[in-house]
Amino acid sequence: MDRPRTHTHNIERLKAAGLRPTRQRLALAQLLFANGDRHVTAEQLHGEALEAKVPVSLATVYNTLHQFTESGLLREVVVEASRSYFDTNTGTHHHFFAADSGTLMDIPAGEITLGDLPLPPEGTRIDSVEVIIRVRRAPQTAG
Amino acid sequence: MDRPRTHTHNIERLKAAGLRPTRQRLALAQLLFANGDRHVTAEQLHGEALEAKVPVSLATVYNTLHQFTESGLLREVVVEASRSYFDTNTGTHHHFFAADSGTLMDIPAGEITLGDLPLPPEGTRIDSVEVIIRVRRAPQTAG
DNA sequence: GTGTTTGCAAAGTGTTTGCAATTTA
DNA sequence: TAAATTGCAAACACTTTGCAAACAC
Numbered sequence: 047m048d049r050p051r052t053h054t055h056n057i058e059r060l061k062a063a064g065l066r067p068t069r070q071r072l073a074l075a076q077l078l079f080a081n082g083d084r085h086v087t088a089e090q091l092h093g094e095a096l097e098a099k100v101p102v103s104l105a106t107v108y109n110t111l112h113q114f115t116e117s118g119l120l121r122e123v124v125v126e127a128s129r130s131y132f133d134t135n136t137g138t139h140h141h142f143f144a145a146d147s148g149t150l151m152d153i154p155a156g157e158i159t160l161g162d163l164p165l166p167p168e169g170t171r172i173d174s175v176e177v178i179i180r181v182r183r184a185p186q187t188a189g
Numbered sequence: 190m191d192r193p194r195t196h197t198h199n200i201e202r203l204k205a206a207g208l209r210p211t212r213q214r215l216a217l218a219q220l221l222f223a224n225g226d227r228h229v230t231a232e233q234l235h236g237e238a239l240e241a242k243v244p245v246s247l248a249t250v251y252n253t254l255h256q257f258t259e260s261g262l263l264r265e266v267v268v269e270a271s272r273s274y275f276d277t278n279t280g281t282h283h284h285f286f287a288a289d290s291g292t293l294m295d296i297p298a299g300e301i302t303l304g305d306l307p308l309p310p311e312g313t314r315i316d317s318v319e320v321i322i323r324v325r326r327a328p329q330t331a332g
Numbered sequence: 333g334t335g336t337t338t339g340c341a342a343a344g345t346g347t348t349t350g351c352a353a354t355t356t357a
Numbered sequence: 358t359a360a361a362t363t364g365c366a367a368a369c370a371c372t373t374t375g376c377a378a379a380c381a382c
Binding site for chain 2: 122124125126127129130142144151153157158159160161162163164166167169170171172173174175176177178179180181182183184
């Protein structure tokens with residue numbers, strides 16, 4: 047009972063998304079939404095759930111991440127061919143990605159100015175625009 | 190002998206990259222670089238090679254794509270969590286991506302204006318900046 | 333000849349799926 | 358109780374790897 051507000055909030059959140067607030071989904075929502083914006087992989091979240099003494103199967107974590115994404119609670123970010131990242135920030139924004147460490151960092155939309163966009167190919171319309179700035183450990187500031 | 194120039198060119202290209210111009214690598218280079226900019230997946234390229242009566246194993250296609258990428262002959266584009274795309278255009282540019290059809294299209298760097306970029310996180314430096322514009326089949330121009 | 337490259341088939345990774353048991357409403 | 362959800366384990370797609378045979382120089 048030490049965080050009734052967040053708990054209640056998450057129940058609302060799930061209900062609003064049309065998802066039954068099950069023990070597993072609530073626990074995952076807790077991990078995802080309790081502390082601000084996060085970027086997680088399925089494995090990561092699964093690990094955290096187990097640490098938090100919430101036994102959830104990896105399959106359920108995957109299912110839940112996808113359900114959350116479909117409901118607009120999460121956004122999927124594709125930066126690595128191998129892993130999928132899920133971002134709790136669903137608004138328009140961009141990312142720094144450090145392949146070294148597998149770390150994603152948000153860049154608020156306002157920090158990048160995009161001029162006019164080119165017209166999309168015939169018969170299509172723009173769905174989203176994302177800027178990915180790949181960074182690497184700086185060897186040294188100077189030689 | 191119907192395209193000695195391209196053939197020779199590709200031999201040079203491979204040698205310059207420090208790769209032995211083997212039958213397989215030459216054939217793949219032919220498919221990749223003969224007709225302007227391309228975006229291919231390993232499976233696609235493998236299929237094309239077989240069609241062109243050049244028996245290459247999928248493993249070799251993967252190896253070759255990676256060797257080409259390491260040598261700077263190709264660039265890898267990450268837009269889908271499942272597949273890897275390889276782009277023969279290694280210069281700075283951006284992409285339209287139609288998830289529907291799995292189609293990637295180049296956007297010349299000049300067609301997108303990026304204002305000042307935010308400072309990269311402490312201890313890192315910017316490696317690349319890419320804009321991905323996701324598009325979808327337009328339902329209709331108007332309702 | 334000698335070292336590189338190929339190709340097969342097996343192994344690996346992250347992810348998805350089928351289905352019985354469990355849980356929610 | 359009916360319908361949704363879970364979890365296991367098996368199945369999956371894509372990719373990588375080990376090693377003997379084939380090839381390039």
